[in-house]
Amino acid sequence: MENLLEMRDIGKSYGEDIILSGLSFTLARGMAIAIIGHSGGGKTTLLSIMGLLQKATSGQVRIDGLDIAGLSSAMLAKLRGQYISFVFQRARLINSLTALENVIAPAWFIRRGENLEQQAQALLAHFGLSHRLHHKPQELSLGQLRRISLARALLLKPPILLADEPTNDLDPALAGEVAACLLAARQAGSGVVIVTHDVGLAAQADQTFRLADGALHSVACQ
Template sequence: MNTLLELRNIEKKYGDDVIISKVSFTLAKGTAIAIIGHSGGGKTTLLSIMGLLQRATSGNVLVDAIDIGGLDSYQLANLRGQYLGFVFQRARLINSLTALENVMAPAWFIRRGDKIEQQAKDLLERFGLSHRLDHKPQELSLGQLRRISLARALLLKPPILLADEPTNDLDPALAKEVAECLLTARTEGAGVVIVTHDLNLANQTDQTFHLENGTLKPIIYDNAAS
């Protein structure tokens, strides 16, 4: 089946405030999608629903055709571990763990061994952090923390990658590196969703959507215009 993630008529309310309104969305294998919109418009909320981190008020979320509506918290955690990788705007690393241990942390819940450790080291070397393996988050720069978060997301090669403002506050060279790593995941069949204000990054994806007033609409570019 080509569809990795599907939202059907998703609505999210906080009291009487409608944050997400009847959003339907499909993510296919090997595609990257960008979601843009103004700050506070619900983009992170929508991404959290896609990532099974919070539940919608109504509608259906399907991961690889599995409707998550009847799943308990333990089952949702297992599904996240099997299918999802996250790159948060704030790295959300564990301060008591080293860089290497933070990258390996999700793998501890699934499998252990030297092979996983070596793969984690290889990713950190790829991102220029082989000299920071034993450093803890408070000893690292913002750019280093973001790269560790990306390595953590990529370690188990999840079918679905979700990224929240992955290039925000990074210098142009590092932003380009992070973007390339996310977009390259398409070549291995992953589906990628990126919430971003970076229009240069959005333009490199397969489709861009605009979230406004809780409604998600595709942006159609007129390539025929001269």
């Protein structure tokens, strides 16, 4: 399989506080990887480095074969827009926009000219939110906000999809629905990385790692 994301000997520290040390990781197209570990262990930091939101202190990051070392902030932003989409634990929606507008907004800059509104409506309908298209974030529940965030990410059709605790605080039925949609992105060729405490979700990934002592350790989930 073709590698979308490669990280070699990644280190991340804040002063004397070492978060990641000598960490290596490869994500291929059509593959879903779950990362588990205790809170405060560096999972979100690792995800931010994968998503080009933070820079590693040491090591090498490649996106689709391109070494990002030395790239300007503008080039990193462009690369992130082309390759990466996020599902954050907090929905991070724009309060002045409706649910439908929030889903469309990021894709509009990348896929302008396509029938984005129809596709966004179809995604929201899939998540049972057709009756909430014109509601604003402050009028919606946590579960609804999470589903809107996922629809926004999926509309981008990203090569790399990064999810930070996507099923946290959701009831089992909704968590299962969100998990299924994330994992289904593999079928379109996306590489998916899920940071989670949800052992059931981790067990559905193609590969599971535990982040401990700044390094990734393979886990056999049953």
